[in-house]
Amino acid sequence: MATFNPKIIHVPNIDHSTKKKYTNLIREAISELYIESRHAAILFKILSSYNERIIITNKDPSPFVSSSCIYPKVIYPEREHTYGNCVVIVIPPNYNGHIDSVKPLEDYNNSNDVNATLIFKLHNCIPLEKEIDYDTLISLRIIKRSQHFKIYFAHELLHAYHYFNNTFDGSNQEIEESAVIYGIENIKISYYDNHNLKEVYITENIIRSDYGYYPRISHNFERSI
């Protein structure tokens, strides 16, 4: 059976113990996601055919890195040639951050709520018709939750998945983030799930749901308020 085994590069690579620690961190994240999340396992199965084109690294290879650059991040081959024709995932170790999520379903108990359908879809990992706009984000009464390293990592791998499937090329970042986080209807890579006998659309939220985590609803809302 094909396994997901991307190339892992720690920079600088002269310090062997730090390098080994980083490699173990990534390998552990992969094996834990594989065991704990059925949808991450599907993602790995798909990505395993692209192993030689995925580089995971702790440091941005770009020569001119802006101080406003947010990590973790994904870099497509058209943007950065340090590692050849590869999708580069830059994910620093011990990364700690927060994401915006919705409240539990029962907290939106008014069925007349204009957002009722949206909330239902988010909680059931059904792709949305379009991106969630600013006013809707405000009305959803967002909760900040800490994001586990494994989920950050899975999020970046989902960008690689869309890239290899030619759904995005990095030119429309906002829609790309929405498709990666909660899914957009017409930007869909169908995968037939033999377990549930239905088509699935792999997103960060469906992987979060495998852990019982609440749906995420934005990429960087916090910076826009």
Ligand SMILES: [Zn+2]
């Ligand atoms: Zn992203």
